[in-house]
Structure formats: C-alpha cells, structure tokens
Amino acid sequence: MRVLITGATGLIGKALVEKFFSAGVKVNFLTTKKSKIHSIKGASGFYWSPARKILDLKCFDGIDSIIHLAGSRISKPWTKSNKKDILSSRIDSTHLLFSSLKNNMESYNIKNIVSASAIGIYPSEFDKVQTEKTNSTSNSFMERVVVAWEKEIENFSSLNIPVAKIRIGLVLSFSGGVLKTLKIPTSLGMGTFFGDGSQGQPWIHIKDLVEIFFKACNDNWDGIFNAVAPNPVSQEKLVKTLAKALKSPFFLPSFPKYLLKILIGEMSHLVLDSHWISSQKVKDKGFNFKYENIELAMKDLVKKSNP
Ligand SMILES: NC(=O)c1ccc[n+]([C@@H]2O[C@H](COP(=O)([O-])OP(=O)(O)OC[C@H]3O[C@@H](n4cnc5c(N)ncnc54)[C@H](OP(=O)(O)O)[C@@H]3O)[C@@H](O)[C@H]2O)c1
Numbered sequence: 001m002r003v004l005i006t007g008a009t010g011l012i013g014k015a016l017v018e019k020f021f022s023a024g025v026k027v028n029f030l031t032t033k034k035s036k037i038h039s040i041k042g043a044s045g046f047y048w049s050p051a052r053k054i055l056d057l058k059c060f061d062g063i064d065s066i067i068h069l070a071g072s073r074i075s076k077p078w079t080k081s082n083k084k085d086i087l088s089s090r091i092d093s094t095h096l097l098f099s100s101l102k103n104n105m106e107s108y109n110i111k112n113i114v115s116a117s118a119i120g121i122y123p124s125e126f127d128k129v130q131t132e133k134t135n136s137t138s139n140s141f142m143e144r145v146v147v148a149w150e151k152e153i154e155n156f157s158s159l160n161i162p163v164a165k166i167r168i169g170l171v172l173s174f175s176g177g178v179l180k181t182l183k184i185p186t187s188l189g190m191g192t193f194f195g196d197g198s199q200g201q202p203w204i205h206i207k208d209l210v211e212i213f214f215k216a217c218n219d220n221w222d223g224i225f226n227a228v229a230p231n232p233v234s235q236e237k238l239v240k241t242l243a244k245a246l247k248s249p250f251f252l253p254s255f256p257k258y259l260l261k262i263l264i265g266e267m268s269h270l271v272l273d274s275h276w277i278s279s280q281k282v283k284d285k286g287f288n289f290k291y292e293n294i295e296l297a298m299k300d301l302v303k304k305s306n307p
Pocket residue numbers: 006007008009010011012013030031032033036050069070071072073074089090093116117118119167168169170171172176177
C-alpha cells in the first residue's frame with residue numbers, strides 16, 4: 001500500500017508518516033518547499049505550489065489513498081494578508097488536488113481521500129453539545145474558512161470515491177501546536193486562561209488522532225467525523241491539568257476578555273469561543289480512544305517529553 005500525504009512535514013503529518021511506516025505503508029508527500037523534498041527519510045517528496053497551480057503528477061503514481069492536511073497556520077496574526085493566506089492555502093491546495101485528479105482519474109487506482117477539517121466550523125456554544133449534524137452559521141472568520149474548505153473537499157465525492165472529513169479539535173503534543181507554546185510559561189508558573197475559563201475546549205491526544213486518520217483510511221470512512229476525545233474540558237481545566245502534569249504552581253488570575261479583544265481583536269475568537277463536541281460517531285465506527293480523559297493524556301505527554 002502507498003499513500004500520498006499533503007502537509008506531511010507539519011505536526012500531524014510527521015506523526016502520521018511514522019504510523020504509516022510502522023504499518024509497512026509507503027509514503028509519497030507533497031511539499032510547498034523544494035528544500036523539504038528530501039526531508040522525510042524513507043518517503044518520496046514532490047513539489048507543489050497551490051497558489052501557482054503547479055503539481056508534480058508523479059506524486060499520484062501507485063497511490064491507494066490520499067491524506068490531505070495542508071494549510072497555513074491559523075495562529076499567525078490575523079492581518080488581512082495572513083487571513084487571505086489561511087483561507088487560500090486550504091482552498092487552492094484542495095482545488096489543485098481535485099482538478100489534477102479529475103482529469104487523470106482513470107490513470108490511477110485511488111480508493112479514498114481523508115482530509116483534515118476543524119471543529120472551528122461549529123458556532124460558539126457554551127451549553128450545547130454539538131455533533132456532525134449541527135448546522136454551521138458562518139458567523140466567525142474560522143467558521144467561514146472551514147465551511148469553504150469543506151465545500152471544496154466535497155468536490156472529491158464526484159470522483160466516486162469515499163471522502164472523509166475529519167473535524168479536528170485542539171491537538172495535544174509537545175512537538176508543536178498550542179501545547180508546545182504553553183509548556184515553558186506554564187512550567188514557570190505563568191499559566192493562565194482567558195475570560196472566565198468556562199469555554200469548552202475539545203482536545204485530542206496526537207496518538208489518538210493519528211489512529212483515527214489511519215482507521216479512516218483503512219476502513220474507507222465516508223462523511224464528516226469529529227476527531228475529539230470523548231471528554232472535552234473547560235479551558236480552565238485544560239491549563240490547570242497541564243500545570244499539574246508539569247508539577248508547576250498555578251496562581252495567576254485569568255486574562256480578562258476585554259483586554260484580549262483590545263490586544264488581538266478578532267483573533268480572540270480562537271480562545272474565547274466555546275465548543276462542546278461529541279465524538280460518538282467516531283466511537284460508533286469502532287474507534288477506541290486510548291486517551292479518553294485529559295489527566296491521562298497530559299501525564300503521558302509530559303512523561304514522553306521528559307524520558
Ligand atoms: N494542530 C491542530 O491543533 C489542528 C486542529 C484543527 C485542525 N487542524 C488542521 O490540520 C491540518 C494539519 O495541522 P498541523 O497542526 O499538522 O499543521 P502544521 O504543523 O502547520 O502543518 C501544516 C502543513 O501544511 C503545509 N502548508 C503550509 N502552508 C501552506 C500553503 N500555503 N499551501 C499548501 N500547504 C501549506 C506545510 O507543509 P509544507 O511546508 O511541506 O508545504 C505544513 O507542514 C491543518 O490544515 C490544520 O488547520 C490542526
């Protein structure tokens with residue numbers, strides 16, 4: 001078996017490549033940086049530029065499945081040009097993959113596509129648990145990005161292959177993402193939360209996320225799936241659990257909502273919005289989470305980072 005991964009050089013991609021290697025699966029990947037073509041030992045790298053509509057078609061040779069993760073970071077400041085990049089990196093890359101395949105589908109034997117999506121598609125809700133059936137509203141920038149991204153991904157269905165859209169929650173790993181950023185200040189007793197901290201924070205241990213992608217690929221999942229741990233927690237609980245796992249004190253007051261809005265404006269939605277998201281559909285597909293609760297997940301991550 002051979003898979004093609006976009007965004008393979010990122011946080012989730014790197015962990016997924018390791019999983020495929022350990023299962024004896026061969027990996028092709030697409031990268032926007034020519035300097036990274038040989039960066040993953042044992043995998044074959046190919047260059048693409050979604051903005052300039054350039055893609056090396058050889059990347060599809062012998063491919064059984066496509067895993068689509070590419071997209072520029074949402075954590076960079078939301079300037080006009082960065083917002084454009086956050087949206088266009090996802091739309092252009094998905095569109096280029098689709099149009100390249102559509103014109104050449106008979107030349108390949110691609111069985112399915114598994115694509116990243118995000119729980120940012122859900123409206124902010126403080127009380128309600130949301131499922132894959134919840135309607136999106138396009139009220140916030142993140143919602144608009146993910147709605148447009150999923151619409152583009154949906155085009156793959158016209159190729160008559162299963163298309164799985166994996167709505168990912170906050171990925172817990174010390175190799176990158178939010179936890180890596182929080183680790184040093186929290187270790188120094190500088191951990192805090194925003195507003196009253198009651199906002200729901202769906203999270204997932206990176207190992208469980210990788211297993212979900214692996215299963216979705218092997219079992220030909222079709223449709224939308226929330227990739228979040230079964231027990232989401234409030235933001236206050238998340239940061240306090242991190243401090244406890246790091247054996248660090250937690251004494252700072254919360255960071256006021258109004259100040260955050262003054263400092264980072266619209267981007268404050270990323271930490272002030274609340275999502276309580278169900279993982280029932282993934283469980284119904286036979287997926288067993290290894291890290292169901294936050295204490296267990298944080299303990300494991302801290303242990304792995306301090307062997
Ligand atoms: N990490 C999370 O907590 C989380 C949560 C929800 C959703 N997601 C989504 O899951 C996907 C993977 O997340 P991640 O954390 O692994 O992200 P990441 O570490 O930032 O990696 C994303 C990869 O996308 C590629 N990329 C960057 N800019 C691009 C552009 N303009 N055009 C095409 N490709 C570009 C890069 O690969 P090259 O440099 O090799 O091209 C990069 O390695 C993302 O789409 C992200 O939005 C992540």
